[in-house]
Amino acid sequence: MRLLVCVIMALTLWPAxxxxxxxxxxxxxxNGWHTGIVVAIADIPDERIPEAADFAGAAYLExxxxxxxxxxxxxxxxxxxLRATFPGPAVVHVAPLDAPPGEAFIDVEEVALLLDxxxxxxxxxxxxxxxxxxxxHRVWPxxxxxxxxxxxxxxxxxxxxxxTCNTWTARxxxxxxxxxxVAGVQRAEDLMLQLRGIxxx
Numbered sequence: 015m016r017l018l019v020c021v022i023m024a025l026t027l028w029p030a031x032x033x034x035x036x037x038x039x040x041x042x043x044x045n046g047w048h049t050g051i052v053v054a055i056a057d058i059p060d061e062r063i064p065e066a067a068d069f070a071g072a073a074y075l076e077x078x079x080x081x082x083x084x085x086x087x088x089x090x091x092x093x094x095x096l097r098a099t100f101p102g103p104a105v106v107h108v109a110p111l112d113a114p115p116g117e118a119f120i121d122v123e124e125v126a127l128l129l130d131x132x133x134x135x136x137x138x139x140x141x142x143x144x145x146x147x148x149x150x151h152r153v154w155p156x157x158x159x160x161x162x163x164x165x166x167x168x169x170x171x172x173x174x175x176x177x178t179c180n181t182w183t184a185r186x187x188x189x190x191x192x193x194x195x196v197a198g199v200q201r202a203e204d205l206m207l208q209l210r211g212i213x214x215x
Contacts, residue, residue: 043115072110
């Protein structure tokens with residue numbers, strides 16, 4: 015009888031436990047001008063984003079997107095800045111983090127979003143497809159990243175004044191099925207204003 019009660023309790027609680035396992039917390043980071051998408055590396059399916067192997071031991075990966083010349087340059091001049099307003103090739107910036115972005119960086123705002131399994135899969139697909147793979151399974155870094163521990167990779171898409179890093183972030187969240195407006199998003203604040211109302215604590 016006791017065994018039967020235990021089995022019934024397990025069957026009753028199993029769906030709720032499974033539902034919890036099928037949710038994923040992701041973070042959107044903003045330094046005031048640039049936004050990124052941060053996911054737990056352990057949550058990424060094995061067949062997606064093989065570049066994650068370049069950052070073994072990291073707890074999270076932060077993904078950013080931007081102009082292939084302007085983004086990697088520490089001190090771009092006015093000429094490069096002006097050129098970045100016109101359509102040009104892009105790069106993905108990947109930075110490994112040991113903690114969520116609000117803890118890993120000073121003066122970075124984060125918004126935590128809780129995604130269900132399907133939303134998270136669609137977001138990861140979007141990130142995976144942001145790498146310019148050219149029929150290759152894995153892309154190798156094209157340059158050192160903004161930090162000593164990060165990397166740039168060739169990316170899909172064309173960066174320009176009306177398709178910025180923040181547009182890219184908004185498009186990823188919309189692709190995941192979140193109620194995020196992409197049109198009109200250029201600045202980081204254009205996106206963060208939307209997300210503060212739907213983020214979790």
